[in-house]
Amino acid sequence: MVDKDNFTIIFDNASSAHKEGFIEHVSLNSKLRIIHLRKNIFNIHPSEEMNKDSKFNKFRYYFSTNNSINKIVKQINIELINVIQEKRKINFIYSFLDYKRLKIIYKLAKKFQENGKVINFIPYLEPIRLNDFKVPIRFLKINLSLILQKIFFKPKKIFLISSLNIFIYKFFFKSLEIHPYQQSRSYIEECKKIKIIKSRKTFRVLYVGQLVRRKNVELILKACSRLPFQTELSIFGDGNEKNKLIKIANFLTKKSNFKCVFHGFLNNDILKKKLGLYDVLVLPSKFDGFGFVVSEANYLDVYSIVSSQVGAKDIINPKTGSVFNEGSLPEFINHLNLHFIRRDFPNEF
Amino acid sequence: MSFKKYYLPLLFDSKYSIYPIGRIGGFGLGNLLFPYFRALCSAVRDSANLLYPHHNQFQPRNFLREMKMSSLRNYSSDFEKLGWSSISKIHSFWIYKTKNWNFEENLNNSSNIIFYGYRNHFYDLIDFRDQIRKYINFTFNSNFEIDDNYVAFHIRLGDFKLINQSVGRTNILNMMDYFTNDRNLKIIIYSDTGERSILSYLNLKVLPNNVSYSNSISPLNDIIQMSKFKYICGTPYSSFVEWSRFLAEENLKQNSFSLIDRELFRKVRISPLDWDYYA
Numbered sequence: 249m250v251d252k253d254n255f256t257i258i259f260d261n262a263s264s265a266h267k268e269g270f271i272e273h274v275s276l277n278s279k280l281r282i283i284h285l286r287k288n289i290f291n292i293h294p295s296e297e298m299n300k301d302s303k304f305n306k307f308r309y310y311f312s313t314n315n316s317i318n319k320i321v322k323q324i325n326i327e328l329i330n331v332i333q334e335k336r337k338i339n340f341i342y343s344f345l346d347y348k349r350l351k352i353i354y355k356l357a358k359k360f361q362e363n364g365k366v367i368n369f370i371p372y373l374e375p376i377r378l379n380d381f382k383v384p385i386r387f388l389k390i391n392l393s394l395i396l397q398k399i400f401f402k403p404k405k406i407f408l409i410s411s412l413n414i415f416i417y418k419f420f421f422k423s424l425e426i427h428p429y430q431q432s433r434s435y436i437e438e439c440k441k442i443k444i445i446k447s448r449k450t451f452r453v454l455y456v457g458q459l460v461r462r463k464n465v466e467l468i469l470k471a472c473s474r475l476p477f478q479t480e481l482s483i484f485g486d487g488n489e490k491n492k493l494i495k496i497a498n499f500l501t502k503k504s505n506f507k508c509v510f511h512g513f514l515n516n517d518i519l520k521k522k523l524g525l526y527d528v529l530v531l532p533s534k535f536d537g538f539g540f541v542v543s544e545a546n547y548l549d550v551y552s553i554v555s556s557q558v559g560a561k562d563i564i565n566p567k568t569g570s571v572f573n574e575g576s577l578p579e580f581i582n583h584l585n586l587h588f589i590r591r592d593f594p595n596e597f
Numbered sequence: 598m599s600f601k602k603y604y605l606p607l608l609f610d611s612k613y614s615i616y617p618i619g620r621i622g623g624f625g626l627g628n629l630l631f632p633y634f635r636a637l638c639s640a641v642r643d644s645a646n647l648l649y650p651h652h653n654q655f656q657p658r659n660f661l662r663e664m665k666m667s668s669l670r671n672y673s674s675d676f677e678k679l680g681w682s683s684i685s686k687i688h689s690f691w692i693y694k695t696k697n698w699n700f701e702e703n704l705n706n707s708s709n710i711i712f713y714g715y716r717n718h719f720y721d722l723i724d725f726r727d728q729i730r731k732y733i734n735f736t737f738n739s740n741f742e743i744d745d746n747y748v749a750f751h752i753r754l755g756d757f758k759l760i761n762q763s764v765g766r767t768n769i770l771n772m773m774d775y776f777t778n779d780r781n782l783k784i785i786i787y788s789d790t791g792e793r794s795i796l797s798y799l800n801l802k803v804l805p806n807n808v809s810y811s812n813s814i815s816p817l818n819d820i821i822q823m824s825k826f827k828y829i830c831g832t833p834y835s836s837f838v839e840w841s842r843f844l845a846e847e848n849l850k851q852n853s854f855s856l857i858d859r860e861l862f863r864k865v866r867i868s869p870l871d872w873d874y875y876a
Contacts, residue, residue, distance in 0.1 A: 476681045477735070556601065561600070564600070565600075566600075566642065566643045566644040566645075567644075569644065570644035570645075571600050571601050571644075572601070572646070573601065576688075578684045578685050578688040579646050579684060579688075581684075582646050582647060582682075582683065582684045583644070583646065585681060585682050586640055586641050586644075586647060586682060589637075589641050589682065589728060589731065589732055590641045590728075592728075592731060593727060593728050593731075
């Protein structure tokens with residue numbers, strides 16, 4: 249039930265279908281508005297394309313951060329002034345760590361407070377990567393941002409999309425809640441209705457994502473080349489490592505029992521129809537803040553094997569997938585082998 | 598509790614053991630397969646990693662008594678074939694050394710579990726029977742085929758004689774006579790001991806007509822071959838022959854003949870699967 253006195257403003261970057269579930273969750277207890285703050289509001293991201301039928305679109309406002317802070321604050325204020333007139337307490341849920349957007353939120357809050365409103369700040373943040381050479385700079389920047397938020401916003405609690413590297417946030421905030429990204433209920437129900445009969449001969453492995461170093465696609469090729477049964481690996485995506493990966497795949501497929509096909513970029517509607525044909529989705533990333541495709545696999549009852557550095561590991565349970573130590577080829581191979589045994593008896597296990 | 602889990606088929610708990618190099622002491626193959634499959638099936642069910650089985654073992658007592666390599670009770674060649682479903686030896690060693698371990702009783706509240714001992718024998722595994730059959734068939738890819746007029750006759754002597762569990766020679770000879778003369782079937786003997794020892798135990802110079810002896814390639818291979826016979830005969834004391842019954846395909850409708858009576862079977866019962874005929 250929506251509490252008429254509760255009002256929430258969600259500040260976000262681009263709109264994304266994968267956040268619809270969270271917005272739905274917030275809307276159960278609160279009236280809401282969604283403010284999108286990003287550089288170019290005309291540049292449509294593929295994930296926004298999926299969101300064109302969202303029931304929340306009428307509550308969304310788009311502002312370009314290319315404008316000055318004062319101008320943006322004024323614009324938002326004009327848009328919301330009538331909606332919040334009767335409200336005393338307002339939740340600000342925001343997903344930013346950068347200073348410009350934090351300053352916009354801060355100034356807007358000040359304006360509202362001058363009008364007698366009480367603002368409750370709740371950051372909704374992604375995991376922080378800690379295993380590459382940029383860690384010191386990133387660590388410094390993020391920590392500084394968190395310190396400033398703690399001083400100026402004084403958030404009582406914080407929302408996170410994953411428990412990955414949660415200890416950093418624990419250092420700053422006492423009350424943490426995990427709210428993984430998820431699609432709207434109607435989308436999930438639609439996925440559950442899709443019926444697909446899988447081939448039982450070849451073991452079909454799927455990767456969907458960018459072909460960049462961070463995604464560690466090479467590990468999938470190495471693992472598949474060492475499986476003792478007939479395997480077909482389908483790779484959907486593009487990136488600067490594509491040519492290198494094709495060369496490795498050509499070399500490995502000559503020597504072993506697996507076939508590898510590179511399909512290029514995959515539109516989400518097609519992904520939904522194709523995903524169910526596969527036995528397993530793999531995501532061995534060196535780091536992935538979340539990994540939306542894992543949710544898609546979950547909705548379609550496709551088993552996922554992800555590395556311990558993938559944020560979406562939180563939505564995996566032993567029935568829906570497994571997690572291996574990031575970078576560990578033996579553990580990754582072992583999970584693939586055990587899933588080969590499991591796949592014919594999904595209900596027994 | 599962490600979702601990353603590791604299951605270690607230690608198989609047998611010995612004082613003198615270095616994982617994964619080897620240990621002194623250990624069960625026969627039939628009993629080693631219980632903890633192995635409990636670990637494998639649990640790993641598949643719980644999406645855990647399966648560590649390399651600690652299979653390399655030496656049984657000096659049996660070896661000194663019989664002075665035969667087979668008496669060492671080392672089943673490494675069989676377990677190495679099963680190794681594809683577990684993490685490599687070196688990596689397993691590293692995981693073993695860097696983690697804290699608990700036993701199966703803590704399966705629900707601990708991430709790193711050691712499996713050993715036969716516990717409830719086949720009662721622990723009956724729900725996973727199809728999966729185990731599929732796994733064995735895939736791993737061994739056995740082309741062995743046998744006509745329906747053959748009986749797999751398992752005679753376990755070895756240490757069974759010592760612990761007074763071997764079946765009397767008259768029982769065995771009567772059963773052989775029943776198959777070959779009354780049912781007009783042919784018998785192939787599978788045993789943990791050589792043909793000479795069997796002849797000596799049965800007090801015979803040569804095997805009766807229509808009875809032959811199978812030269813073992815490997816113990817697990819024997820179990821798999823026996824599982825493909827329309828008729829199987831043995832003693833429910835032996836987990837070896839029980840494994841063959843367990844692995845027999847449903848559509849084969851295997852007929853099993855126990856060398857002990859129903860009452861005794863009830864006392865030693867290790868499998869929920871009934872035998873079709875009792876002595």
